[in-house]
Amino acid sequence: MYFYRIDNTLAASFLPDLPFDPAEPGAPSLFLTERDNGPASFRATRSHHLTDPAGVRWLADGAALERPLTAVNLRHPRWRDALAFTAPKPGKKRVHLLAVGDVGGTLLTALKLLGGDCISAIGIRDLNENTVARWTAEMGQIAWPWDYDALPEVEAVPEGRLFDCDVFIFAATKAIPAVGSIVQDVRMAQFAANRPLVEHFAKQAREARFGGLFMVLSDPVDPLCKAAWLASNTAPNGTLDHRGLLPEQVQGFGLGVMNARAAYFAKQDSRFVIFLTEGRAFGPHGRGLVIANSIEHYDDALSRELTEKVETANLRIRDLGFKPYVAPAVSSGAMQLLLTLRGDWHCSSIPLGDVWFGVKNRFTPQGLEVETLPLPEALLARLQETEALLKAIV
Template sequence: MVYYYTYQGKKYASLESLALLACGEPREEEDVTFLINRPPEHRRAGFLVTDPRQLTAKADGVEWLDSRRIDAPVPDLPKGISRRLWAGELQAANFRHPRWEQAANRTEKRQRNRRRVHLLAVGDVGSTLLTALKLLGGDCIGTIGICDLNENTVARWVSEMGQISWPWDYEALPKVEAVQPKHLFDCDVFLFAAAKAIPPVGSQVQDVRMAQFAANRPLVESFARQAREARFDGLFAVLSDPVDPLCKAAYLASNTNPGGQWDGMGLLAEQVQGYGLGVMNARAAALAQSDLRFLSFLSDGRSFGPHGEGLVIANSLKKYDDEISRELTELVKTANLRIRDLGFKPFVAPAVSSGAMQLLLTLRGQWHCGSVCLGGVWFGVRNRFTSKGLETESVNLPDALFARLKETEATLKAIL
């Protein structure tokens, strides 16, 4: 049985009896949001429904990447709800979340075509990211505000970027300007690219990303708390390593009250996204272009998981080869070490492929590689933002591939 409700001028539906004013079934042309009732601490507050089992599932996880594997009954939905679901027009919100109303309504706030982006830290990664966004983001970014501890660094990049324009079309590219720390969250997108410590070239650290976690975690937590105080409702994007656990650290810090309890009054889980998987996907493509054994990746391959240990590259979804995929994964995972062996820090490709390109796809509402909240961790997947919420791709996953994803899920849960 499906119950229908009205609240603050909006129509809702649910499989459960809720403390809202009951109403009749919405008309065909009326918008409706489906309310679920789950513990809110470690899941998205709102999302696009792509399978009816998502409405009855008690938990989410990598099973949502292959809806056939969701261990939940298929609900008997009215024709109107089913039509909306399969047409990609059904949004869900978690009624138990303290901010369920914001989760249900935030996608209705259509932002201007060209967003305001704020970038924290313009070091190696940040400056490369800034350059790429300046050159490529004119269609969806109006202004890029930059902030750094070094005022001269900010002044330098404002000046440099101000001297980049197309002749006779001087408003085509985003304007770059300095932003003061107190105004960091007066924007649509906040980019966290700050890093406290990077192991030097030539060091014996094998997993550089995890070596940075202890140093960078307090930084991202501090700015996540600032986002809470500012009631920031835009995208909180994490580019610093290790991307995936830093996303979770930011989410938890933002939603922890002064007494140390989770209260859900900070960033919604779907507001936090990590940008580290894009370069792994690009590295796999580069290898596939140079080695025929990996060629299928270019047409049917996928990348999953974190930017580092736990990465999963699938050579193909339809003709998955576990041995080939594991070899490709290892080559991709260690590609950055080859750059370090040459005596350089591997930051250019990550800043562009993981950062600028994926962020622009995000702002355009297109499919991209990014880490989203899934099963209580931030997990790299193919996803996109729609007018009805965040959508993660669901495909038929071979058993061997799905087993690898479960291993990665456990690995991420063990970190934080």
């Protein structure tokens, strides 16, 4: 083990001869690594977080560190900036929402009603100016009697101020398959249409040197996260220069509703009831989703059956003649964002190696932290299959 001093902070590393002042051994706060991908910095709680490549194996339990460390990837040119992107800072945050269609409007309503403790204002932008005017008026007319400043204000945002905020929410979509259309995977049918949109705004975030959370709510959430990150970090000459959004700045909010749907089915069928106390949801908002009926008492057959119910739940709403957007907007969008801003555990897709992968995670003063669990081999194998599936998309 080697010790260094960085800006009066003691750091440790397995790497010798780093370009920092050597230091006497002690209790370090930082751990210096060199990785090809994954977060630029994160909260390491297990020994394999310091040695294994970033990926789903990070989710497996292992030898606990004596105390958690902030691990930083020195190969990332903005690693110093990454050290500052940790737990939400004190005070209410400004949130900007791009597009207030079905999903965006439902999300906006939920954030207005639920976010008074951590959101100062919500700025909205849409191609249709009448849509913006409608929603600012509607939201402006929602208030508790005699306590008119308790809820966050909603206001229009001009394009030039789109990234003057703490959280940017991408909820725009170019094409949603019509109800009744024959589409096997609705979410993947949207990828080709929505990818250029998210790339456009990710490049704007780069130009604005955006330092907040870039939240992707549009489908397919997980591939769009990676597409946004790649676009933001691509220089005008086409090279990947890592000068845009940090990997951990980009999060996808799609897993929350899958977790909630699993709980919904668990309440309806006693065979799945153990999910309510021991279950977990992993992976994407769509094909490749992994629901575990239990971590301690994992049953692969039951878990796969529950996964299939959850993965196709949106199709049952479409069979009724409706677009399934209410639960995703609230359970995946509003609820998970508020938990994020409060520094609590939440469900979202974060950078694990070469993919954005849905897990239970949180921001801490030491960086982004993932939940580690004693994963059964059969469950870990499913997670690795999903990891490979996501890698093949983008």
